Amino acid sequence: MKLITAIVKPFKLDDVKDALKAAGVQGITVSEVRGFGRQGGHSETYRGAEYKIDFVPKVRLELVVDDSAVDGVVNAIKAAASTGKIGDGKIWVTGIDRIVRIRTGEEGSDAI
Amino acid sequence: MDSGSLAWVLVSAALVLFMTPGLAFFYGGMDRSRNVLNMLMMNFYCVLIVPIVWVAVGYSLSQVPFENDFIGGFDSFFLKDITVAGDGSTLAIVAFLGMFAAITPALISGAVADRMKFSAWAIFVPVWSLLVYVPVFKWVYGGWLGQRGSLDFAGGTAIHVNAGIAALAAVMVLGKRKSGAQPPHSMPLVMIGTGILWFGWFGFNAGSALAANGQAAQAFMNTFLAAAAAGLAWVIVEWLRDGHPTNLGAASGIVAGLVAITPAAGYVSGPAPIFIGLIAGVVCCYAVRLKSKFGYDDALDVVGVHFVGGLVGSLLIGFFANPSFFDGAFEEGIFYGGDAGLLLEQALANGAAIVWSFVLTFAIMVALKKTIGVRVSDEDEATGLDLSEHGETAYRGLA
Numbered sequence: 386m387k388l389i390t391a392i393v394k395p396f397k398l399d400d401v402k403d404a405l406k407a408a409g410v411q412g413i414t415v416s417e418v419r420g421f422g423r424q425g426g427h428s429e430t431y432r433g434a435e436y437k438i439d440f441v442p443k444v445r446l447e448l449v450v451d452d453s454a455v456d457g458v459v460n461a462i463k464a465a466a467s468t469g470k471i472g473d474g475k476i477w478v479t480g481i482d483r484i485v486r487i488r489t490g491e492e493g494s495d496a497i
Numbered sequence: 498m499d500s501g502s503l504a505w506v507l508v509s510a511a512l513v514l515f516m517t518p519g520l521a522f523f524y525g526g527m528d529r530s531r532n533v534l535n536m537l538m539m540n541f542y543c544v545l546i547v548p549i550v551w552v553a554v555g556y557s558l559s560q561v562p563f564e565n566d567f568i569g570g571f572d573s574f575f576l577k578d579i580t581v582a583g584d585g586s587t588l589a590i591v592a593f594l595g596m597f598a599a600i601t602p603a604l605i606s607g608a609v610a611d612r613m614k615f616s617a618w619a620i621f622v623p624v625w626s627l628l629v630y631v632p633v634f635k636w637v638y639g640g641w642l643g644q645r646g647s648l649d650f651a652g653g654t655a656i657h658v659n660a661g662i663a664a665l666a667a668v669m670v671l672g673k674r675k676s677g678a679q680p681p682h683s684m685p686l687v688m689i690g691t692g693i694l695w696f697g698w699f700g701f702n703a704g705s706a707l708a709a710n711g712q713a714a715q716a717f718m719n720t721f722l723a724a725a726a727a728g729l730a731w732v733i734v735e736w737l738r739d740g741h742p743t744n745l746g747a748a749s750g751i752v753a754g755l756v757a758i759t760p761a762a763g764y765v766s767g768p769a770p771i772f773i774g775l776i777a778g779v780v781c782c783y784a785v786r787l788k789s790k791f792g793y794d795d796a797l798d799v800v801g802v803h804f805v806g807g808l809v810g811s812l813l814i815g816f817f818a819n820p821s822f823f824d825g826a827f828e829e830g831i832f833y834g835g836d837a838g839l840l841l842e843q844a845l846a847n848g849a850a851i852v853w854s855f856v857l858t859f860a861i862m863v864a865l866k867k868t869i870g871v872r873v874s875d876e877d878e879a880t881g882l883d884l885s886e887h888g889e890t891a892y893r894g895l896a
Contacts (some may be wrong), residue, residue: 395879396880
């Protein structure tokens with residue numbers, strides 16, 4: 386089992402969600418986050434004074450999948466979230482020690 | 498004009514000005530959080546540009562001379578020859594009517610929300626004011642529709658039907674939002690906006706008597722009752738139909754009732770405003786669902802509330818008009834001994850306004866689409882118009 390975490394541009398969220406549904410993923414968790422990478426921030430101007438906004442809005446997706454599904458899911462996110470421009474985000478894969486479905490107590494692959 | 502009336506018209510003008518920020522909050526709260534500032538700015542922009550257009554040419558073209566059939570003249574451009582000599586009442590009336598001119602295009606902003614380029618809106622508003630608002634206002638007030646005997650006390654036909662059908666034409670050219678509809682991002686903001694609108698509407702309707710007199714008092718009472726009845730009706734319908742009495746239902750019903758009583762405010766009395774409010778509340782509560790049936794993306798229901806509500810109120814004058822109560826020189830409604838003549842005049846007036854407004858608005862939008870474009874890019878639409886159009890952010894989680 387692996388935890389897949391992806392940081393993507395907010396306006397790509399719907400495309401990524403549709404791609405993951407099409408790839409057979411059962412559920413995802415998303416959060417609105419802020420951060421900066423090589424894209425840097427942007428500036429906003431209020432009453433003529435410029436403010437540098439270092440942390441730009443992004444969306445973080447998290448999902449746990451079987452080892453066999455990892456490549457398919459990563460490729461689906463990569464294809465759907467890509468614009469080719471700087472700031473498209475990142476995907477990383479982390480090992481999982483244990484997973485439990487709270488309602489039934491199922492563990493492991495059954496709980497995904 | 499006596500001094501009491503002058504004071505009331507000036508106060509009413511300020512009340513009507515306050516309605517535009519009220520409308521901005523009403524719409525802004527319903528909008529999604531990434532576009533709320535764009536919505537506020539579309540509304541505030543109307544009180545920046547329209548007063549200047551109104552004083553420059555709008556007032557003259559729509560009201561001077563009053564008896565022209567289709568369009569006024571050039572005599573009062575930039576308030577030429579309008580002075581404080583006498584009682585200053587003409588200046589007060591120019592200002593009062595200027596507030597109406599400003600809020601009318603602002604009504605349309607709710608329909609085009611979430612995807613219209615601000616640069617296109619910036620041109621649309623003054624052009625629409627001159628080509629659509631000014632002639633329709635002229636026809637209704639002093640022009641051929643008014644001369645035929647149709648009634649519009651405070652702008653049901655000239656303002657709400659006019660802007661409502663324009664909203665439909667605008668979204669037909671603009672197209673649907675890519676991301677579809679979303680629930681309101683701030684209901685408290687919607688309720689604040691509703692309160693401001695109701696408060697300001699007393700100036701809109703009771704001020705339209707252009708005097709501090711009995712007709713103003715009755716228009717005030719009608720504005721009070723119709724909004725309450727329509728809010729109540731809308732809440733009851735959705736409580737029975739959908740299971741919950743919602744804040745948005747109450748707010749929408751109040752506005753629908755205010756819209757519906759606008760054309761009738763100085764012509765009906767007794768229980769009539771309650772009936773007009775109840776009917777408008779129920780009809781508009783169902784009318785806002787038409788957009789999913791017909792597939793146009795009227796984001797915040799300008800058609801369902803302003804067009805339908807204005808039309809309902811205007812046609813109901815044909816039933817409820819009560820000239821003997823006001824000692825007024827207008828026809829009786831069907832319930833007060835009249836024939837269907839007044840109802841037919843109401844239908845004709847609204848029909849003329851609908852055709853003119855729809856065709857001209859459609860043409861203006863197509864012209865903008867073919868020149869500077871009317872839509873933001875898909876990426877800007879998805880990221881939010883606050884940032885793409887204004888470089889501002891409404892809510893900042895981390896300082």
